[in-house]
Amino acid sequence: MNSFEIIFQELQEQVNTLESFRKKLLIKYWFIRVISYLIVFYIAYISIDNIVGMVEIINTIEDLIVIVKKMGLVSIIERMISLFKSGNLALILGNIIIPFWIYISLFFVFIFAIRLVLYYTCKALDIIIVYFSKWVLKYDLEYQKFYKDYKEKIMTKLISFFGEELNYFPDKKIKKDFFLESNLYDGPFVRYKGDDYVEGYIDKTKIIFSELNVWKKVDKNGETKVFQGLFFIADFNKQFSHKTIVREKNVFKMSKLLNFILDRIIYKYRVYLYIIIFMVTKYNFDLIHSIVIIIALVTLWTILKMLIGTRLGKAELENKDFEDLYDVYGDDQQEIRYLLTPSLMEKLVDLQLKTKYNINISFVKSKIFIAIPFAEALFEANLFESINKTLKIHYQLLELVIGIVEELDLNTRIWTKK
Amino acid sequence: MGLFIFIVIIAIGILVVLMYNSLIAKKNGVENTYGSIEVMLKKRYDLIPNLVDVVKEYMGYENEILKEITELRTQVLKNDLSQNEKVELNNEISNKLGGIKVAVEAYPELKANENFLNLQRNLNEVESQIAAARRTYNTAVTDYNNAIEMFPSNILAGFLKYQRKELFQVNSMEREEIRINNLFE
Numbered sequence: 001m002n003s004f005e006i007i008f009q010e011l012q013e014q015v016n017t018l019e020s021f022r023k024k025l026l027i028k029y030w031f032i033r034v035i036s037y038l039i040v041f042y043i044a045y046i047s048i049d050n051i052v053g054m055v056e057i058i059n060t061i062e063d064l065i066v067i068v069k070k071m072g073l074v075s076i077i078e079r080m081i082s083l084f085k086s087g088n089l090a091l092i093l094g095n096i097i098i099p100f101w102i103y104i105s106l107f108f109v110f111i112f113a114i115r116l117v118l119y120y121t122c123k124a125l126d127i128i129i130v131y132f133s134k135w136v137l138k139y140d141l142e143y144q145k146f147y148k149d150y151k152e153k154i155m156t157k158l159i160s161f162f163g164e165e166l167n168y169f170p171d172k173k174i175k176k177d178f179f180l181e182s183n184l185y186d187g188p189f190v191r192y193k194g195d196d197y198v199e200g201y202i203d204k205t206k207i208i209f210s211e212l213n214v215w216k217k218v219d220k221n222g223e224t225k226v227f228q229g230l231f232f233i234a235d236f237n238k239q240f241s242h243k244t245i246v247r248e249k250n251v252f253k254m255s256k257l258l259n260f261i262l263d264r265i266i267y268k269y270r271v272y273l274y275i276i277i278f279m280v281t282k283y284n285f286d287l288i289h290s291i292v293i294i295i296a297l298v299t300l301w302t303i304l305k306m307l308i309g310t311r312l313g314k315a316e317l318e319n320k321d322f323e324d325l326y327d328v329y330g331d332d333q334q335e336i337r338y339l340l341t342p343s344l345m346e347k348l349v350d351l352q353l354k355t356k357y358n359i360n361i362s363f364v365k366s367k368i369f370i371a372i373p374f375a376e377a378l379f380e381a382n383l384f385e386s387i388n389k390t391l392k393i394h395y396q397l398l399e400l401v402i403g404i405v406e407e408l409d410l411n412t413r414i415w416t417k418k
Numbered sequence: 419m420g421l422f423i424f425i426v427i428i429a430i431g432i433l434v435v436l437m438y439n440s441l442i443a444k445k446n447g448v449e450n451t452y453g454s455i456e457v458m459l460k461k462r463y464d465l466i467p468n469l470v471d472v473v474k475e476y477m478g479y480e481n482e483i484l485k486e487i488t489e490l491r492t493q494v495l496k497n498d499l500s501q502n503e504k505v506e507l508n509n510e511i512s513n514k515l516g517g518i519k520v521a522v523e524a525y526p527e528l529k530a531n532e533n534f535l536n537l538q539r540n541l542n543e544v545e546s547q548i549a550a551a552r553r554t555y556n557t558a559v560t561d562y563n564n565a566i567e568m569f570p571s572n573i574l575a576g577f578l579k580y581q582r583k584e585l586f587q588v589n590s591m592e593r594e595e596i597r598i599n600n601l602f603e
Contacts, residue, residue, distance in 0.1 A: 238546070316557055333557075334454050338550035415543040 019387040150381035162402045166200035174210045182369035191215040196379040202405040206235040229374035236368040239417045244330035248358035319345040444562040451555040458548045476528040487514040552586045559583045
C-alpha cells in the first residue's frame with residue numbers, strides 16, 4: 001500500500017487545480033454572504049421607515065407563501081426549522097453541507113420576495129437584486145461542480161490506490177436489504193440515505209462499504225437516528241450457519257452499579273454483613289427471626305444474580321478487554337467461539353481503539369458486518385479547508401476501513417471457505 | 419407470627435426449587451458441551467483415513483507416522499475408554515497430525531494435490547471447531563463449578579453430591595497450530 005506522500009504526488013495536478021478553484025469559490029461565497037446581509041439590513045431599514053411599505057410587505061408575504069408552496073419547499077423549510085430546534089449541532093452541520101443547494105434555493109426565493117417588496121419602493125435596487133440573484137445561481141452551479149469534481153477526479157483515483165479491483169460510485173449506497181441483513185438495526189426507517197459506495201476485492205476478500213444516514217420514526221413528531229457513519233461488509237474467511245452479534249456494551253448505569261454492589265461489596269464482605277444484620281436483628285427480634293432474615297436476604301441475592309446474569313444467548317468470552325467493550329449474542333454458543341477466536345477478539349479491540357464511537361459487528365450468512373458510527377458527513381469536499389488537508393483526512397479514513405481486511409486477517413483462507 | 423414463618427418457608431422453598439433447577443441446567447450444560455467436543459473429534463477421526471490414503475501415495479505407507487496415526491484412530495474409537503485415556507489419545511493424534519504437516523513439506527507435488535489441499539482445509543476447520551468446542555465446554559464448566567462452590571447453592575450441591583469438574587487444558591500442540599498453518603500457506 002502506498003504511503004500518503006506517493007499518492008499525493010500522483011494527484012498533485014488535480015489537487016492544485018481544485019485548490020485554486022476552491023479559493024475562488026470561497027471568495028465568491030463570502031462576497032455573497034456579505035452582500036446578502038447588506039440587502040437584508042437595507043430592507044429592514046426601509047420597512048421600519050415606511051409604514052405603508054409594511055402593508056405591502058405583508059401582502060407580499062402572502063404571495064411569498066403561495067410561491068413557496070408552489071415550489072414544494074415547505075417541507076424542507078419545516079425540516080430545517082426542526083433541525084435547528086432540536087439543537088443537535090452535529091446533525092445540523094451534517095445536514096447543512098449536503099443540502100447546500102437548498103440553502104441557495106431558499107435564498108433565491110427570499111430574494112424574489114424582496115424584489116416584489118422593493119418594486120414598490122426602489123426600482124434601482126430591484127434591478128441590482130435581479131442581477132445579484134442570477135449571479136448567486138451561477139455560484140450555486142459552480143459549487144455543485146466543485147463537490148462533484150472532488151469526488152470524480154480525486155476520490156476515484158484515491159480509492160484506486162488502495163486496490164486495483166475497487167470500484168467507486170459516489171452517489172450509490174448500500175442496499176437497505178443488506179443493511180437489514182446485518183441484524184444490527186431494525187426498521188422501518190423514515191429516512192435511508194447514503195453515498196460514497198465502494199465495492200470490490202482486496203486480494204481474496206470481497207468488500208462493500210458506503211456512508212449511510214438512517215433515521216426512524218419514534219413517536220408522532222420525533223425521529224431518532226438509527227445509524228450514521230460507515231457501514232462495511234466483507235466476505236468472512238470461515239463458513240458458518242448461525243448469527244452472531246457483537247454489540248457495544250449496553251448496561252443500564254443503575255444495573256451496573258447494582259452489579260458492582262452485589263459483586264464486590266456485598267459478596268466480599270458478606271460475613272461482616274451477616275454479623276451486622278445478626279446483631280441488629282438480635283436486639284429487635286429473637287434469634288430465629290434473625291437467622292431466617294439472613295438466609296432470606298442471601299438467597300434473594302443469589303437469585304437476583306442468577307437472573308441478572310443469565311440472558312438468553314449471551315456469551316461470556318475469555319478476553320477481558322473485549323468483554324468490557326462488547327456484549328455478544330448468538331444462536332450457537334460454539335459457533336460464537338469458532339468465529340471469535342482469541343486473536344480475532346484482540347484485533348476487534350484494536351480496531352475499536354482507532355475509532356471515536358462504538359462499533360457494532362455481526363456475523364450473518366458467511367459475511368461480517370461492521371458498523372462504524374461518525375458524527376459528521378464523510379468524504380465530502382470542504383470549502384473551508386485546503387484540499388490537501390481534506391485529502392489527508394480521507395486518506396486516513398480509507399486506510400482505516402480498507403485496512404480492516406488486513407487487520408482481521410480476512411485473506412487467510414485456510415479453512416473450507418476459499 | 420405464624421403467618422410470617424409460613425410465608426418465609428414458602429419463599430425459601432421457591433428459592434430452593436429455582437436453585438435446584440439452575441444446578442440441573444448447568445450440569446446438563448456441561449454434558450451438552452462435552453458432547454459437542456466429541457462430535458467435532460469424531461469429524462476429525464473420520465478425516466484421518468482419507469488423509470492417510472492421499473499421503474501414502476506420495477510418502478509410502480511404510481512411513482512410521484502414518485502407521486501410528488491409523489493405530490491411534492482404531493484405539494480411540496473403542497468404546498471402553500475412560501475420559502482421561504480419550505484425552506491422551508486425542509492429544510497424541512494432534513501431535514501426529516502436526517508431524518504429518520511437517521513431513522509433507524518435503525513433497526511439493528503432494529502439497530499441490532487437489533485432494534490433499536481440500537483435506538487440509540477440512541482438517542484446519544475441524545481443529546478450529548474443536549478448539550471452539552473446548553472453549554465452550556470450559557465456560558460451561560466454570561459456570562457449573564461456580565454454582566457448586568458459591569453460597570447458598572453449595573449447600574444444595576452438597577446434598578446432591580455434585581463434584582467439581584475439570585477444565586480442558588489447552589494442549590501445547592494447539593498453540594503451535596497457528597504456526598503450522600502458516601507453514602501450509
